[in-house]
Amino acid sequence: MQIPVVRNILEANANEASELKDFFAQKGILVLNLMSSPGAGKTTILERTLTDLRDELRMAVIEGDLQTDNDARRVAATGAQAVQINTEGGCHLTASQVRAALASLDLDGLDILFIENVGNLVCPAEFDVGEDFKVTLLSVTEGDDKPEKYPLMFHISAATLLNKIDLLPYVDFNLENASRHARTLNADISLFPVSARTGEGMAAWYDWLRSHRAAKKKLA
Amino acid sequence: MHELSIAQSLLALIEDEMAKHGKEKLITVKVRHGRLSSVVPEALSMAFEVLTADSRLAGAALVMEETPVLLRCRDCSREFTPDPPTAAFAPCPGCGQELGHTVVSGRELYIEYLELE
Structure with missing residues (x-):
């Protein structure tokens, strides 16, 4: 007997993510799902952001890694709340892992929650974790055709930070090519060429954070 | 390599549907899966086989079919599949617009049917 089903295979995660989204909406917390390949500089971007905006915004971080709590310790050194999830081989964070991690955070009065996903441009694209926006990082030590190679990730991202621009003189990365590839996949994507090391370009990223945080608060 | 977690979710849905319909055996x-859903069929088959071994689902057939990418042009609303179909995005064949096409299909990942006994 053949039974038509038509059920999304990842519906359990999708349902849990949408519950989380409702919860964050009530609290007025802006939630960003930060994704990139390993080594693009997610944690360094966070360290700089958390330090530069700490007098202005209350921020917390959920760190996803296969192993170690190195990143959570780096982030916590800025004074922000941080909790580490070890996926122990899992290539992406899931909504239920994020829900469990929330128990370790004080969410009252929080403005922004960053969820640093496992370094991987493929799998995390399929698993929402309750975020308002997906933000990707691409560093100039990678190929400028990366958006073309990982189309889904850039298609569904609201913003992309092009990191390590202080290294542009030493690499073959073409900023214009990368931007064009990203816009092909998503015409409305916000692009921020930055250097988390020198701080160049970070002001525009901070303005983006401020405006989305204000919009989220207004809706709560 | 998220096929293992996809296979786990797939098995949970199958068990749920089998209970709902009061069936004991899964045939097919x-x-x-959409072309953009980044599922590797061989990896999903392998994960399915490993997870069902020694269970009542052992030996069931997993049949997969890929849905090509279908885009809608931001400017002229024409719907088209990129050429070559292995490409994820391409300029609109109607008006040439390169940017900002909507994905109409190609991201899906769902069970179409179950054959139960």
């Missing part, structure tokens, strides 16, 4: 499960 048909999965539809």
Whole structure:
């Protein structure tokens, strides 16, 4: 007997993510799902952001890694709340892992929650974790055709930070090519060429954070 | 390599549907996956086989079919599949617009039907 089903295979995660989204909406917390390949500089971007905006915004971080709590310790050194999830081989964070991690955070009065996903441009694209926006990082030590190679990730991202621009003189990365590839996949994507090391370009990223945080608060 | 977690979610849905319909044996499960959903069919088959071994689902057939990418042009609303179909995005063949096409299909990942006994 053949039974038509038509059920999304990842519906359990999708349902849990949408519950989380409702919860964050009530609290007025802006939630960003930060994704990139390993080594693009997610944690360094966070360290700089958390330090530069700490007098202005209350921020917390959920760190996803296969192993170690190195990143959570780096982030916590800025004074922000941080909790580490070890996926122990899992290539992406899931909504239920994020829900469990929330128990370790004080969410009252929080403005922004960053969820640093496992370094991987493929799998995390399929698993929402309750975020308002997906933000990707691409560093100039990678190929400028990366958006073309990982189309889904850039298609569904609201913003992309092009990191390590202080290294542009030493690499073959073409900023214009990368931007064009990203816009092909998503015409409305916000692009921020930055250097988390020198701080160049970070002001525009901070303005983006401020405006989305204000919009989220207004809706709560 | 998220096929293992996809296979786990797939098995949970199959068990749920089998209970709902009061059936004991799975003959076939048909999965539809979009070209953009980044599922590697061989990896999903392998994960399905490993997870069902020694269970009542052992030996069931997992049939997969890929849905091509279908885009809608931001400017002229024409719907088209990129050429070559292995490309994820391409300029609109009607008006040439390169940017900002909407994905109409190609992201899906769902069970189409189950054959139960």
